[in-house]
Amino acid sequence: xKVPEHRSLKEKQRLEREELILQVAQDxxxxxxxxxxxxxxIAARVGIAKGTLYLHFARKEDLMLAFFEREMQNILxxxxxxxxTEEMSARAKLESIVNIMHKDASGKRAxxxxxxxxxxxxxxxxxxKSLDTLRRISDKVRAYxxxxxxxxxxxxxxPTDILLSSFFSVLSPRAHRRLFLEEGxxxxxxxxxVQKIFFRGIAKQPS
Amino acid sequence: xKVPEHRSLKEKQRLEREELILQVAQDxxxxxxxxxxxxxxIAARVGIAKGTLYLHFARKEDLMLAFFEREMQNILxxxxxxxxTEEMSARAKLESIVNIMHKDASGKRAxxxxxxxxxxxxxxxxxxKSLDTLRRISDKVRAYxxxxxxxxxxxxxxPTDILLSSFFSVLSPRAHRRLFLEEGxxxxxxxxxVQKIFFRGIAKQPS
Amino acid sequence: xKVPEHRSLKEKQRLEREELILQVAQDxxxxxxxxxxxxxxIAARVGIAKGTLYLHFARKEDLMLAFFEREMQNILxxxxxxxxTEEMSARAKLESIVNIMHKDASGKRAxxxxxxxxxxxxxxxxxxKSLDTLRRISDKVRAYxxxxxxxxxxxxxxPTDILLSSFFSVLSPRAHRRLFLEEGxxxxxxxxxVQKIFFRGIAKQPS
Amino acid sequence: xKVPEHRSLKEKQRLEREELILQVAQDxxxxxxxxxxxxxxIAARVGIAKGTLYLHFARKEDLMLAFFEREMQNILxxxxxxxxTEEMSARAKLESIVNIMHKDASGKRAxxxxxxxxxxxxxxxxxxKSLDTLRRISDKVRAYxxxxxxxxxxxxxxPTDILLSSFFSVLSPRAHRRLFLEEGxxxxxxxxxVQKIFFRGIAKQPS
DNA sequence: CATGAATGAGTGTTCATTCAT
DNA sequence: CATGAATGAACACTCATTCAT
Numbered sequence: 048x049k050v051p052e053h054r055s056l057k058e059k060q061r062l063e064r065e066e067l068i069l070q071v072a073q074d075x076x077x078x079x080x081x082x083x084x085x086x087x088x089i090a091a092r093v094g095i096a097k098g099t100l101y102l103h104f105a106r107k108e109d110l111m112l113a114f115f116e117r118e119m120q121n122i123l124x125x126x127x128x129x130x131x132t133e134e135m136s137a138r139a140k141l142e143s144i145v146n147i148m149h150k151d152a153s154g155k156r157a158x159x160x161x162x163x164x165x166x167x168x169x170x171x172x173x174x175x176k177s178l179d180t181l182r183r184i185s186d187k188v189r190a191y192x193x194x195x196x197x198x199x200x201x202x203x204x205x206p207t208d209i210l211l212s213s214f215f216s217v218l219s220p221r222a223h224r225r226l227f228l229e230e231g232x233x234x235x236x237x238x239x240x241v242q243k244i245f246f247r248g249i250a251k252q253p254s
Numbered sequence: 255x256k257v258p259e260h261r262s263l264k265e266k267q268r269l270e271r272e273e274l275i276l277q278v279a280q281d282x283x284x285x286x287x288x289x290x291x292x293x294x295x296i297a298a299r300v301g302i303a304k305g306t307l308y309l310h311f312a313r314k315e316d317l318m319l320a321f322f323e324r325e326m327q328n329i330l331x332x333x334x335x336x337x338x339t340e341e342m343s344a345r346a347k348l349e350s351i352v353n354i355m356h357k358d359a360s361g362k363r364a365x366x367x368x369x370x371x372x373x374x375x376x377x378x379x380x381x382x383k384s385l386d387t388l389r390r391i392s393d394k395v396r397a398y399x400x401x402x403x404x405x406x407x408x409x410x411x412x413p414t415d416i417l418l419s420s421f422f423s424v425l426s427p428r429a430h431r432r433l434f435l436e437e438g439x440x441x442x443x444x445x446x447x448v449q450k451i452f453f454r455g456i457a458k459q460p461s
Numbered sequence: 462x463k464v465p466e467h468r469s470l471k472e473k474q475r476l477e478r479e480e481l482i483l484q485v486a487q488d489x490x491x492x493x494x495x496x497x498x499x500x501x502x503i504a505a506r507v508g509i510a511k512g513t514l515y516l517h518f519a520r521k522e523d524l525m526l527a528f529f530e531r532e533m534q535n536i537l538x539x540x541x542x543x544x545x546t547e548e549m550s551a552r553a554k555l556e557s558i559v560n561i562m563h564k565d566a567s568g569k570r571a572x573x574x575x576x577x578x579x580x581x582x583x584x585x586x587x588x589x590k591s592l593d594t595l596r597r598i599s600d601k602v603r604a605y606x607x608x609x610x611x612x613x614x615x616x617x618x619x620p621t622d623i624l625l626s627s628f629f630s631v632l633s634p635r636a637h638r639r640l641f642l643e644e645g646x647x648x649x650x651x652x653x654x655v656q657k658i659f660f661r662g663i664a665k666q667p668s
Numbered sequence: 669x670k671v672p673e674h675r676s677l678k679e680k681q682r683l684e685r686e687e688l689i690l691q692v693a694q695d696x697x698x699x700x701x702x703x704x705x706x707x708x709x710i711a712a713r714v715g716i717a718k719g720t721l722y723l724h725f726a727r728k729e730d731l732m733l734a735f736f737e738r739e740m741q742n743i744l745x746x747x748x749x750x751x752x753t754e755e756m757s758a759r760a761k762l763e764s765i766v767n768i769m770h771k772d773a774s775g776k777r778a779x780x781x782x783x784x785x786x787x788x789x790x791x792x793x794x795x796x797k798s799l800d801t802l803r804r805i806s807d808k809v810r811a812y813x814x815x816x817x818x819x820x821x822x823x824x825x826x827p828t829d830i831l832l833s834s835f836f837s838v839l840s841p842r843a844h845r846r847l848f849l850e851e852g853x854x855x856x857x858x859x860x861x862v863q864k865i866f867f868r869g870i871a872k873q874p875s
Numbered sequence: 876c877a878t879g880a881a882t883g884a885g886t887g888t889t890c891a892t893t894c895a896t
Numbered sequence: 897c898a899t900g901a902a903t904g905a906a907c908a909c910t911c912a913t914t915c916a917t
Contacts, residue, residue, distance in 0.1 A: 097887090208433055471897090678879095
């Protein structure tokens with residue numbers, strides 16, 4: 048009995064520390080970007096030696112990928128736990144997804160994902176590991192878009208690929224960053240307008 | 255009289271070289287990204303010494319800023335030279351602008367702007383220098399958006415800031431990159447669908 | 462009575478483990494060389510914690526020295542247990558020694574000694590600890606060389622030191638490695654030729 | 669005329685510096701071995717910045733290879749410039765080669781070659797670059813060994829490969845290091861004895 | 876003005892060694 | 897006694913920037 052407890056204590060501490068590292072790494076990446084985030088700085092901010100960092104993540108890449116993946120997992124889980132009923136419209140379902148993506152109060156999550164997503168270096172990592180979670184999220188959205196088309200909610204003349212691409216580009220929280228940060232709009236306000244635009248835009252046209 | 259002429263000759267050569275540097279720098283950035291573009295490589299490709307590069311641009315940042323600015327200038331000029339007549343709808347005018355942004359056959363221009371716009375390092379520079387041209391382009395778009403509202407083309411209930419932000423996010427050529435590169439759509443096809451979505455989305459609703 | 466037994470049991474276990482460590486260390490060194498053998502890997506292969514390794518050997522050097530010494534001890538013992546009769550020629554005795562050095566079928570032993578003997582790092586250790594066993598082995602060879610001289614087998618005009626040095630350089634199994642590995646000669650073949658050369662070379666000249 | 673002179677001046681300085689780097693690198697390698705020789709230390713001892721080192725040699729490997737190759741070239745050249753006449757015996761020719769290999773008063777050259785030759789890391793480099801010079805030297809020796817066989821000087825029953833391997837192992841200056849350094853023998857003395865052993869050993873046996 | 880050699884701070888990563896548990 | 901997490905010095909290599917010529 049003793050050993051398991053002991054182990055799980057250590058394991059718990061390990062996970063806590065790993066969590067801390069991920070948190071710090073996120074902060075630094077948010078401040079400085081992927082390239083300018085050095086393992087040195089992360090270690091220093093966490094308050095551990097550089098070598099210790101490498102005990103948790105064998106490469107800088109892995110660390111970055113870890114928190115990217117974690118965020119994607121969070122999103123995917125939230126999406127999968129969404130209460131979807133038959134009578135809900137496709138639009139309502141997609142709006143729930145948008146809400147999840149924007150939920151993070153500080154907007155950190157979205158920024159982070161965006162930074163990584165567009166980092167020249169990270170893209171390579173991403174391709175190599177071909178993140179499954181990413182695909183599953185986008186498949187979910189695609190499924191709802193197609194559902195909307197068959198239900199007669201959305202315009203069937205626009206290819207689903209293009210709808211998907213548009214969904215992520217307009218509704219991406221990053222896209223409208225400036226509005227919150229500099230222009231004083233609330234997230235809610237922006238979100239509701241942008242959704243309005245998108246869903247009107249893709250709505251099935253009265254024949 | 256002599257000296258000025260001499261000077262202006264030199265000045266002309268200087269400008270020609272500067273132009274060449276900017277061209278080369280663009281190519282390299284397109285190939286390798288901001289961070290992986292080294293001053294060495296630019297100098298080598300231009301065929302001048304590295305020191306000479308620094309005679310034209312005191313920092314790497316400045317060089318990058320310069321060609322960013324130049325592209326923006328090109329776009330601004332094209333926008334300003336657009337043949338706009340009174341009877342043209344606001345939508346038609348905005349579509350012309352979108353065309354300009356996408357015109358560049360290879361998509362080079364758009365890629366370039368996007369790379370810089372999202373480069374971790376360059377963002378800082380951009381904020382510091384607060385590019386005037388950028389503002390003037392966006393002012394132009396904003397003006398047309400507002401014109402559309404007053405003309406009854408666009409929904410007056412959506413704040414212009416949000417329309418603007420949406421305009422740039424959906425219509426950005428970069429947003430839909432994957433569709434050309436991996437999914438086999440043509441630029442034209444994507445563009446026309448995305449425009450349809452956007453303009454329908456912002457259209458004034460029948461009361 | 463109890464405690465000593467207990468102790469000796471523990472002591473026995475300790476020695477067994479030490480033996481195991483030495484075995485594993487040898488294998489790794491043979492595979493990867495001195496420098497690329499990490500304490501981590503040895504510990505992992507033995508199945509103990511890294512800290513435990515340091516309970517047995519305070520430094521990496523010491524561990525390496527230990528198995529070097531052990532091999533030398535093995536060789537020395539084998540040499541000392543050689544059945545030497547009065548009527549055996551000095552040459553026959555020396556040939557037995559050569560056989561011992563080459564006996565190890567796989568050539569492991571010889572490779573190992575050579576690796577350590579020529580390892581940049583290890584040489585320092587070797588000098589500091591000035592391995593006694595090494596000297597005893599070479600003393601044995603020297604004794605036979607001198608015996609050969611007095612018996613009239615070997616040329617008395619060549620200083621024994623030089624004979625000794627030559628003995629180890631020509632007859633070293635490592636010296637002819639390439640011949641086995643790349644040229645397809647058998648160990649036996651090479652050995653017999655090389656011995657022929659050496660013993661003819663040092664034979665007393667007919668006056 | 670001016671530019672060429674200028675260039676050749678710069679070029680001369682460059683070569684001088686490169687020479688200095690090679691010298692220093694040799695010294696450090698002799699002191700510490702391949703692995704423990706750091707680029708930092710070489711730079712510091714030369715009195716230049718680390719970056720400057722990399723201006724001359726793009727990798728540590730290249731620097732090491734450069735002076736290895738240089739030494740081999742020196743030896744090869746000396747061998748090729750040897751005055752060989754028809755009536756010279758094969759043995760005489762081979763002795764000249766041995767003399768060249770031992771000529772270096774301090775024995776530095778030989779040590780250096782040996783260190784590199786047996787460095788775990790450098791071997792890889794050597795294999796990749798498959799040093800031509802090395803092969804040409806050994807081909808020269810092999811040619812003389814075979815000449816000796818056909819002339820009836822050397823024992824035709826021993827495969828030339830084995831003769832070659834023995835030649836380099838017995839006659840290698842490194843093999844007998846200890847004798848000079850610790851036992852007080854002169855190079856000349858050792859050399860002459862060792863040659864005697866080798867050439868007697870390989871001599872054709874009276875039938 | 877043009878050059879390009881020189882700089883040196885900075886990067887990710889490794890690994891022998893220590894020590895609290 | 898055994899553990900293995902933590903350390904931190906060390907390494908090869910890069911590149912924007914400077915400056916003597």
